Amino acid sequence: MTEPRLQMLGISKIYPSVVANADVNLTVMPGEIHAVLGENGAGKSTLMKIIYGVVKPDDGQIMWEGRQVHINSPHDARKLGIGMVFQHFALFETLTVAENIALALDDTPGHDRSPAALAPRIRAVSEQYGLPLDPARLVHSMSVGERQRVEIVRCLLQSPKLLIMDEPTSVLTPDAVLKLFESLRRLAAEGVSIVYISHKLDEIQTLCDKATVLRGGRVSGTALPKQESARSLAELMIGRELPVCVSVPQQPGNVVLHLDALDIESDDPFGTRLKEISLALRAGEIVGIAGISGNGQQELLKAISGERPLGRRQGTIQMFGQDVGALDAAQRRQRGMGFVPEERLGRGAVPDLSLADNTLLTGYVPPATGMVQRGIVKRGAVAAFARDVIERFKVKCGGERSAAASLSGGNLQKFIVGREIMLSPKVMIFAQPTWGVDIGAAMLIRQAIIDMRNAGVAVLVLSEEIEELFMLSDRIAVLADGRLSRAVPVADTSINEVGVWMSGDFNYQGAQNVPA
Numbered sequence: 122m123t124e125p126r127l128q129m130l131g132i133s134k135i136y137p138s139v140v141a142n143a144d145v146n147l148t149v150m151p152g153e154i155h156a157v158l159g160e161n162g163a164g165k166s167t168l169m170k171i172i173y174g175v176v177k178p179d180d181g182q183i184m185w186e187g188r189q190v191h192i193n194s195p196h197d198a199r200k201l202g203i204g205m206v207f208q209h210f211a212l213f214e215t216l217t218v219a220e221n222i223a224l225a226l227d228d229t230p231g232h233d234r235s236p237a238a239l240a241p242r243i244r245a246v247s248e249q250y251g252l253p254l255d256p257a258r259l260v261h262s263m264s265v266g267e268r269q270r271v272e273i274v275r276c277l278l279q280s281p282k283l284l285i286m287d288e289p290t291s292v293l294t295p296d297a298v299l300k301l302f303e304s305l306r307r308l309a310a311e312g313v314s315i316v317y318i319s320h321k322l323d324e325i326q327t328l329c330d331k332a333t334v335l336r337g338g339r340v341s342g343t344a345l346p347k348q349e350s351a352r353s354l355a356e357l358m359i360g361r362e363l364p365v366c367v368s369v370p371q372q373p374g375n376v377v378l379h380l381d382a383l384d385i386e387s388d389d390p391f392g393t394r395l396k397e398i399s400l401a402l403r404a405g406e407i408v409g410i411a412g413i414s415g416n417g418q419q420e421l422l423k424a425i426s427g428e429r430p431l432g433r434r435q436g437t438i439q440m441f442g443q444d445v446g447a448l449d450a451a452q453r454r455q456r457g458m459g460f461v462p463e464e465r466l467g468r469g470a471v472p473d474l475s476l477a478d479n480t481l482l483t484g485y486v487p488p489a490t491g492m493v494q495r496g497i498v499k500r501g502a503v504a505a506f507a508r509d510v511i512e513r514f515k516v517k518c519g520g521e522r523s524a525a526a527s528l529s530g531g532n533l534q535k536f537i538v539g540r541e542i543m544l545s546p547k548v549m550i551f552a553q554p555t556w557g558v559d560i561g562a563a564m565l566i567r568q569a570i571i572d573m574r575n576a577g578v579a580v581l582v583l584s585e586e587i588e589e590l591f592m593l594s595d596r597i598a599v600l601a602d603g604r605l606s607r608a609v610p611v612a613d614t615s616i617n618e619v620g621v622w623m624s625g626d627f628n629y630q631g632a633q634n635v636p637a
């Protein structure tokens with residue numbers, strides 16, 4: 122009988138306020154692609170961190186190829202042949218791709234680890250696996266999707282026997298996902314075991330041989346994903362029927378956000394210049410912007426949010442008929458803008474601060490919240506607001522005093538989205554609103570976005586998930602190579618057509634995007 126590559130027996134990990142893993146058993150065979158499924162906070166990442174030696178279990182045993190091992194550090198894990206692609210990228214911003222990878226590789230006798238020597242290997246592996254990368258590029262200038270490629274290529278360079286992938290496709294394009302799956306299947310055929318975490322159940326169905334389901338830190342069941350439907354897998358995961366979101370289109374009101382002829386050179390040498398972008402967004406409508414990260418998404422978000430106020434001859438941005446292009450982010454928030462950035466740790470939240478303090482970061486601006494009165498911070502009001510967000514958006518955590526970094530990825534995303542929605546903006550900008558969020562919670566967030574629209578808020582959603590945009594949007598446009606297509610009513614287009622536009626194949630000339 123073949124020996125399992127990895128066996129986890131009775132693993133438990135208890136944090137002061139939560140049981141992250143309770144008596145978990147997991148067996149992974151050589152060449153098997155094994156999914157670990159579960160809602161946000163179910164304990165998936167904790168279990169993976171235990172395998173990779175980042176977190177020490179309080180109880181239980183780990184067997185590696187038939188013998189008991191103690192994995193006390195990632196270095197130990199890598200020595201065994203375990204590689205991990207993290208959900209939150211652990212890259213140095215000011216270094217290049219090759220330098221980052223060089224730092225992460227362990228010394229192998231006979232291998233030159235200098236960035237210059239690594240560059241051709243990086244290029245070769247990235248081409249072989251369809252994950253294009255320029256080794257000389259600085260990480261800070263890369264989109265999340267591109268950073269994820271660095272993480273994946275970095276792991277593959279170590280020729281692992283077990284590859285842990287924590288939501289590797291959350292920011293990859295559909296085409297890159299297909300290529301990655303081909304590579305993973307090839308690796309599995311070569312005998313590499315893969316532990317795969319994803320909230321995308323259709324991916325699990327097509328890719329994975331087995332699934333272990335976690336609920337509240339315990340194994341609640343196992344399944345053969347190819348014999349299940351995405352729906353039955355979801356229900357196994359959440360332990361009840363899958364919620365649905367309901368959208369009845371509204372009659373939109375006046376234009377409240379108007380972008381006119383934005384022509385902006387990127388402040389990043391590898392960025393994308395925005396070219397003549399015009400869009401009118403009305404109260405009570407959701408406009409979705411589809412497109413692959415790296416096509417001007419970051420530049421557009423910076424321009425709209427005020428993170429980078431407009432300079433001369435870069436076009437105009439109006440809110441409620443007034444020019445706001447020169448205003449910074451706080452001043453735009455004061456006028457009613459809300460903003461959920463794509464990077465939740467760093468831009469969306471400060472990792473070491475509590476949820477309450479993270480609430481104050483954006484909550485101090487709108488006067489209606491009462492968090493700051495006559496220049497004095499009202500701690501009680503801040504805490505109460507944070508508690509409301511936690512309750513309404515079902516954020517699993519140890520309360521408003523928990524540090525943002527202690528939340529599971531999806532729960533932090535729910536918190537940030539919830540905080541921004543509950544600040545009651547009049548214009549709301551979302552970038553990847555359900556990134557890393559489980560399917561039940563994604564429905565909750567989408568419904569909250571629809572409810573905002575129904576209450577008259579003007580909503581702009583940038584997302585790489587076309588299905589999500591079709592579920593939410595009243596009109597949809599594509600941002601490709603820094604140009605924005607016409608925003609058309611969703612009923613007048615199709616996922617296929619939008620997919621074609623995403624490659625830049627659309628006529629943008631004269632696309633004023635001012636609805637009739």
Ligand SMILES: Nc1ncnc2c1ncn2[C@@H]1O[C@H](COP(=O)(O)OP(=O)(O)OP(=O)(O)O)[C@@H](O)[C@H]1O
Pocket residue numbers: 136137139140141159160161162163164165166167168517518519527528529530531532557559
């Ligand atoms: N360092 C920590 N301190 C305190 N609590 C923690 C810590 N790390 C994780 N937790 C808690 O343990 C639980 C399990 O978290 P984990 O990240 O493993 O979940 P997950 O299933 O990976 O979720 P997601 O799908 O959202 O990434 C959560 O309630 C989380 O808040």
